[in-house]
Amino acid sequence: MFAAGTETSFIALEWAMSELVRNPAAMQELQREVRRAAPADSAAGATATPYLHAVVKETLRLHPPVPLLLPRECMRDAAVLGFHVARGTRVFVNAWAVGRDPASWGAAADEFRPDRFLAEDREVDFRGAHFQLVPFGAGRRACPGMQFGLATVELALASLARLFDWEVPGGAAPGELDMSDAPGLTTPRRVPLRLVAKPFGSEEQA
Ligand code: HEM
Numbered sequence: 001m002f003a004a005g006t007e008t009s010f011i012a013l014e015w016a017m018s019e020l021v022r023n024p025a026a027m028q029e030l031q032r033e034v035r036r037a038a039p040a041d042s043a044a045g046a047t048a049t050p051y052l053h054a055v056v057k058e059t060l061r062l063h064p065p066v067p068l069l070l071p072r073e074c075m076r077d078a079a080v081l082g083f084h085v086a087r088g089t090r091v092f093v094n095a096w097a098v099g100r101d102p103a104s105w106g107a108a109a110d111e112f113r114p115d116r117f118l119a120e121d122r123e124v125d126f127r128g129a130h131f132q133l134v135p136f137g138a139g140r141r142a143c144p145g146m147q148f149g150l151a152t153v154e155l156a157l158a159s160l161a162r163l164f165d166w167e168v169p170g171g172a173a174p175g176e177l178d179m180s181d182a183p184g185l186t187t188p189r190r191v192p193l194r195l196v197a198k199p200f201g202s203e204e205q206a
Pocket residue numbers: 001004005006008009012064065066069070071134135136137138140141142143144145146148149150153
């Protein structure tokens with residue numbers, strides 16, 4: 001339970017920061033939102049922010065921490081998209097491929113565009129009713145820690161975006177960030193994310 005909860009949430013947070021650093025306009029939009037919602041000198045956390053929700057959704061769409069979900073066994077003979085699936089077959093659902101399918105997400109399926117969840121895809125959610133977005137699985141064996149995981153990732157991400165500005169070390173361009181993942185049961189970044197944090201407002205205080 002501890003591993004299922006901590007590793008997945010950390011992987012989601014690291015990918016969210018990677019995508020935001022690579023997409024400075026999205027980072028700025030998020031920072032504007034969370035800084036407006038909870039100014040830096042306030043003790044309150046920033047919650048209930050639509051762009052923050054959209055950033056986390058878009059991150060989980062492109063980088064589901066459990067890319068093949070958990071294996072299932074087919075209970076009876078079935079036909080899926082013209083394929084015969086025999087009773088007893090072990091089935092894996094490729095949530096990674098589902099989340100990048102242009103048939104569901106359009107020509108920009110591989111692009112990080114959080115605002116799709118505030119516009120054309122605003123009704124799409126990951127609670128198990130929309131099969132084009134299944135980072136937590138679906139049905140009776142879907143992730144029981146979804147709400148806790150989401151709260152953890154959103155709170156941490158809001159704090160990082162609210163309190164710091166972020167740069168790639170050595171002045172490298174954000175687009176040069178290595179975005180490859182390490183294949184496995186979970187998909188963390190292949191190379192751990194290293195960024196330079198600059199406290200927000202530090203220049204004014206100096
Ligand atoms: C962003 C965070 C998380 C993601 C993306 C995630 C994703 C998943 C996925 C994809 C599954 C398999 C669902 C399926 O095969 O249909 C799963 C199962 C599970 N998750 Fe999570 N999870 C997260 C956070 C958590 C947290 C915080 C906890 C506990 C505190 C947790 C506990 C579990 C458990 C116990 C299962 C197995 C459920 C079963 O087999 O019935 N997860 N999770």
